[in-house]
Amino acid sequence: MKIGIDAKWYFEGPPSGKVVVRNLVENLVTLFPNHQFYIFLDKRFKSQPISFQQKNVTIVYMWGKVNLIANALWFPIVAWKYKLDVxxxxxxxxxxxxxxxxxxxxxxxxxxxxxxxxxxERLYFFPMKFLAKRSQRVCTVSKNEKKRLLQYGYGNESNIDVIYNGVAAQYKPLNSFPDDIIQQVKQKYQLPEKYLLYVGRLNDRKNLKNLIESLTYLNEKTIPLLLFGSYDWKSINLDEIIERHNLQRRVFRKGFADQEDLPIIYSLATVFTFVSYEEGFGLPILEAMASGVPCVVADTPVFRELFSDCVVYTNPHDPNDIATKISLLIADKNMYDDKKENGLILSKKFSWEQSAKKLIEVVESMK
Incomplete structure (x- = not known):
């Protein structure tokens, strides 16, 4: 089949979206040489190297600055001459x-x-439902998200497919990395011996206000919280919250980490914290689990679906409960080791190879 893949996020896009696109593309073109893939990339990054050069791949550069406009209007024009099947x-x-x-x-x-x-944001996303109805199939990342798509009329039970995200092999426990590389990363980001970690966007939905406030209730009065990510869309002033609670010496915004450094940053953490109000999937949690780091996460349906009893759940609306669960995990060695071990086991059930195979099943069903 001649298959087009919108990979404009390969170089720049939403953090998790970029990870999804990169890993799916690289697995698809490797695992399925019998298909011809047309990979559509943003022409602004034409000089950037790509990691796939297989014979079954044709690279197509196109305008892609605004994803909505590019996909709805420009993609079909550029793709027309290739006579794609899907x-x-x-x-x-x-x-x-x-x-x-x-x-x-x-x-x-x-x-x-x-x-x-x-x-x-809401105006930008508004056409998504109308355009989804013009598509033959819809894919999403969890059963919980499929339920939301059904609730809001994006498709029906039979034309929405669930394809779980995977976790890349680069995420692994600390003892898998050479000591000299670990020390380089620690120095580069000034990482302390123990720390709580958050990785993701710094926006309103991620509930960083309550996460930061939870430090005032922690039994551990010195352990810092490191925030890796950047502001986007609707955000709150984190510096104001930090100053209000006199936490300038305990909360540190680190910006984006280089992709090659992130696995070590995860694996050095004492506890990974992710108390977002809502998520489609929660990829950073899976990456932390694969890195051998126990997690405290919001008690939401999607996390229950994906992570079972391999994490510690907390009420995201209550900073005191967040602190209680973090303190409990740190203090209880048996619980800590149990969540660490079970998280590692569970993470191995999620792979980008599986995700790519599931996507190809959906594609081939449209022959």
Whole structure:
């Protein structure tokens, strides 16, 4: 089959979306040499190297600055001459096309929780449902997200497929890395001996306000919280919250980490914390588990679906409960070791190879 893949996020895009696109593309072109893949990349990054050069791959560069416009209008024009059988696009399907389309919608939390999104965001996402109905199939990342898509009319039970995210092999326990590399990363980011870790966007939905406030209730009065990520869309002033609680010496915003350093940053953490109000999947939790780090996460349906009893759950609306669960995990060695071991075991059940195979099943069903 001639398969088009919208990979404009390969170089730049939403943090988790970029990880998903990179890993799916690299696995698809390697695992399925019998298919011809047309990989659509953002032409702004034409000078950037790519990691796949297989004979079954054709690279197509296109305008991709605004994903909505690029997918709805420009992608079908650029793709027309290739006579694709199927194309897989991120979030927004084409308005019209000469090929079957599969739209991969990572989440529609803006529908169920609009208060966490700015007016600009909600207006931007507004056409997603209309365009999804013009696509033959919809893929999403969890059963919980499929339920949300069904609730808000993005498809029906039979045309929405669930494809779980995977975790890359680079995420592994600390003892898997050479000592000199560990020391280089520790020095580069000024990492303390013990720390709580958060990795992700610094926006309203991630509930960083309550996470930061939880430090005031912790039994451990010196352990710092490191935040890796950057502000985007609807955000709150974290510096104001940090100063209000006099936590300038305990909460540190580190910005984005280089991709090659992130596995060691995870594996050095004492506890990974992720108390987001809502998620489509929660990829950083899976990466932390694969790194051998116990996790304290929000008690939400999607995390119950994915992570079972391999994490410690907390009420995301209560900073005191967040602190209680972190303190309990640190103090109870048996619990700590249990969550660490079971998290490692569970993480091995999620792979990008499996994700790619599932996506190809969906693609091939449209022959």
């Amino acid at each position: 194309a897989v696009l991120q979030n927004f399907a084409p308005l019209v096309s000469n090929f079957h389309s599969i739209v991969f919608i990572h989440d529609v939390i803006f529908e169920s929780d609009p208060h966490h999104f700015s007016l600009t």
